[in-house]
Amino acid sequence: MSILDELAAMMPPSSQGGGPSVSWEEHEASWGVPFPSDYRAFIGSYGAGAIEGYLVILEPEPWEAQRIGDGMSPETENARNTWDREPAKDLSVDSPPALITWGVSASADILCWDASGAVPEEWPVLVRNRGSHEWRRYECGMVEFLRRTLQGELDSNPLGDLALWRNQRAKFLSREEEERLFGEGIDPWE
Numbered sequence: 001m002s003i004l005d006e007l008a009a010m011m012p013p014s015s016q017g018g019g020p021s022v023s024w025e026e027h028e029a030s031w032g033v034p035f036p037s038d039y040r041a042f043i044g045s046y047g048a049g050a051i052e053g054y055l056v057i058l059e060p061e062p063w064e065a066q067r068i069g070d071g072m073s074p075e076t077e078n079a080r081n082t083w084d085r086e087p088a089k090d091l092s093v094d095s096p097p098a099l100i101t102w103g104v105s106a107s108a109d110i111l112c113w114d115a116s117g118a119v120p121e122e123w124p125v126l127v128r129n130r131g132s133h134e135w136r137r138y139e140c141g142m143v144e145f146l147r148r149t150l151q152g153e154l155d156s157n158p159l160g161d162l163a164l165w166r167n168q169r170a171k172f173l174s175r176e177e178e179e180r181l182f183g184e185g186i187d188p189w190e
Helices: 003-010 024-031 037-045 070-084 144-149 175-183
Strands: 049-051 054-058 099-105 110-114 125-129 134-138 171-176
Touching: 003 037, 003 144, 037 144, 049 175, 070 099, 070 110, 070 125, 110 144, 171 175
Parallel strands: none
Antiparallel strands: 049 054, 049 171, 054 099, 099 110, 110 125, 125 134
16 A cells, blocks of 8 residues: 555545646746655545645645745745744754745645755654744655654654644645635635
8 A cells, every 4th residue: 555545544635636747847847846646646536735734735736836825836935034034953954945835724834845865755854843843854755755644653743733743534625625615605614
């Protein structure tokens, strides 16, 4: 069973499945790096959306996208600016990481890859916990990080809220499904 299958057993994709088709070549050309295969598989199965109404998995977009709002580009700028102001004190790094943000939480945590390495499948996850003002590094990919968080397999809860920690029955909604439900007057997180 793949890690994505393990994650899907705890957190099934929305009933509508993945999001719109993604032009990975366009996005990767604009960022100058390919995206990790686990993220690509996640977006293909789930689409961009939210977990428990708490953690937003960002949609891939070109780097040249307008850097306002809450997309991958502006959140990456936010992460890089945060690192510049408050670099990780307890992580041994020779130079600032090449951060790319893939998720943000309702408690203002930032979830990124350290895209400094040449092999995207080996990019670790860096999490900036807003409450503790600490950066933590996890030697795994995005899907494995989500699975470990839902299973409670990390040393401690990496996020500023317990919404996902040890939540083996987490609910995921694609952005489209969440918007549709809200448009019908239904709060999907109640």
